[in-house]
Each structure stands twice: as C-alpha cells, then as structure tokens.
Amino acid sequence: DAKKRLQKVGYEQVVEREDWKLEAGKRYFLTRNHSTIVAFAIGGLWHTWFDRDLTVAGRVMIREEKGGSVSYSHRLVRIEEPIMCVPTLAIHLDSIVDRNYFVIACLVSRGVNDGFKVNTQSHLLPVLATSVKVELNKEFAENGLVEKTTNKSRHHAFLLQMIANKLGCQPDQICDFELQACDTQPSVVAGAAKEFIFSGRLDNLCMLFCSL
Template sequence: MADTEVCSVVSDFIDFLNASPTAFHAVDEAKKRLQKVGYEQVVEREDWKLEAGKRYFLTRNHSTIVAFAIVGAHTDSPCLKLKPVSEVKRAGYLEVGVQTYGGGLWHTWFDRDLTVAGRAMIREEKGGSVSYSHRLVRIEEPIMRVPTLASHLDRGVNDGFKVNTQSHLLPVLATSVKVELNKEFAENGLAEKTTNKSRHHAFLLQV
C-alpha cells in the first residue's frame, strides 16, 4: 500500500474515533457512513423485503449495528456430464456418452486427462426391500481422454475447428482389448451383474 493510501486510511480512522466518544455515537457514525455508500436500513422487528445485490444494516438499542450484503452464487461450472445411458462401443473402443453442461470452451477439453466426479444413486437390497441413496463419487486418477487427430494428419487444422458436441466429445475409457485382458472385473461377477440392468460400462462402474 502506498504511503498516501496509508495516510488516508489512518486519517479516516482517526476521524471515526473522534466522532465516536461512546458506543451510541459510534453506531450513529457507522450508520451515516453505511448510508453514504448505499446501504439501506431495515427494522429488526419488521418483515424484510431484501433484494439480491443490495446492502442493508440494522441497529439495536442504538448501541449495536449489523451490516450485511445480499449476494448470490452458484456451485455449477461448465463440464461434461455422463448421459443417463453412457455406454458406447465403437471401433474397438469403450467410449462414454456425455452431454455438455454450461457454456464451456469445449476445444480446451481435448487431449486432457479426465476423471469422474459427482453424485451417484446407489440401489441396495436388504431383507427383500429395495432402497436408494445418493453418494458422492470422486475418482482421483485420470481414467478417460477425449482424443483429437494428430495435427500432421489433419489438413484443415489451421482452418479452424468447430466442435460437434454430439460426436467429437466422447471420452475414451478403454480399448475393448484392454477390457478383455482385464479378467479381474469379470471374475468378480460385476460384468454379469450389470449387463442387463446397467446403462454404463461395467468397467467404469468397477472403477
């Protein structure tokens, strides 16, 4: 912070102290300062009609002041979401059907290590009854990739590339050969259990 800024802050603080010989004066001074920068006063015992983006304050017994701002945020971000039926097999590869969510820069998703995270619905059978529960899922290591053609094999690479979200953004999970060689997932019965009911690759569910 520059010296002039420090002096301004210190001077402003001293002015506040000089105007606040008691708690009542301090609240009154704070109230004036808040109103000066756009805060609106609300009465604690009345119903509030608050609006997002606005700022408010309330006082109690002239010796307490509470200031707050109404802000909103969302937790979502652009991503590729697994489709309800994500199992895709094509040209000897196990691909995962996805749909775009949000306004992402989809060309940046190519040739990157991708993983899976989100919320899964788990079906459980106990004593003849069936129950469902939601669990958070997060696979730490990368397991998929959305590949692109090598630049020296793509004659139009410098002419611009328009992403077809339906056909281009299909992450590759594994080759069919790798799945066949990986006998462990079949030996534990997972493949048999999920073949008829699952809408996703058994290999993905095992991971």
C-alpha cells in the first residue's frame, strides 16, 4: 500500500496528536481515518520562485460593524495582476561561478539549489515597490491607516490597501490574513497542433496519483 511504499523510500510517519520534531531535508507522512495519507518533505526548490510575475492569494479576516455590533468574517482574495517579483543576479555576475567554465557547464554541474546559493532569509524577499511608494506609505500614516491596523509592523500599508481595494473594504478592517505568493502565468494549450499543455505544477498534479 501507499504507506509501505513511502516508508520504503525513506519517509517517516508522524501522528497528528503528537508533537512533531521535523528536520530539514527529511520526508514525512501522516494518515487520517485510514482513508487519507499526506506526504511532505521539509525544504524547497527555491530557484523556481525567482524572476516570476507573482501575486498573492488566500484568506483574509475582516472586521465589520453593523447596528452597533461587531462581527468577523473570512473572505477569499486573489489579486489578479502581478504585483511583485523575487529578482536574482544575472548568472554572469555571480561570483561563485568559475570563470574557466561555460555558463551552461556551470549550471549543469551544480546542484538544484547550489547554483543560486540561496539565503532564504534575505534572498527570497519579494520586491513590491520602489522607494517612490514610501511617500504613499507616509500618506497612509498621516491619514491614520498605519496606527489603526494591527499589521503595521509586519506588512506594508500599500499591500494592505491593495487587499482592501480587492475586497471592497477599508484597510483598517483587515484584522489578519493568510496569504501565499503565487505565479500569475496562466496555463495554456499550445504548440503548432495545440497538442501541448504549458503549465506550472504539472509534475505535482499529474504524478501524485501515479506515485501513490
């Protein structure tokens, strides 16, 4: 069965009711009600996030006041247009590349993540706006936005304004959110004979069933 197959290739079972002690680079799985199995690995292929047109999507908690009473609701949101990017340095400017080799040879010889030498704390910060937008942020602060929202120390007021515009609410109504960065590149049917599907995550979506 799927459980034995996962254990055979190095996956370790964890139990939802227990505290987990996960380690980077290892793989785990859990089962639920003898009908569901969830397998995952700690880590990521970080280079796939670089130089893409990114947006955000997820769930937002909104505070609403009606008739003197306060209520909270969850709203789903996805900003359609690309709003940020995680840029990388051009490969020919990367000092870790040995200049005695062709660029192609360097890329092939290095590991999947070694080519970028990614520092996940500093290199994966998305660029949302230039310093010009700082003036807009000051304007938000002058209008009391930054003081009203509980997210002022964690999130840029400009991002909060974009989310609010999408949801049709005020930024100070946003209490919290769970947003993920996602690619805006759509899936397409392409090729001269329209026989190919160009899309991200095809390996994940198509091969998951086959692997289990």
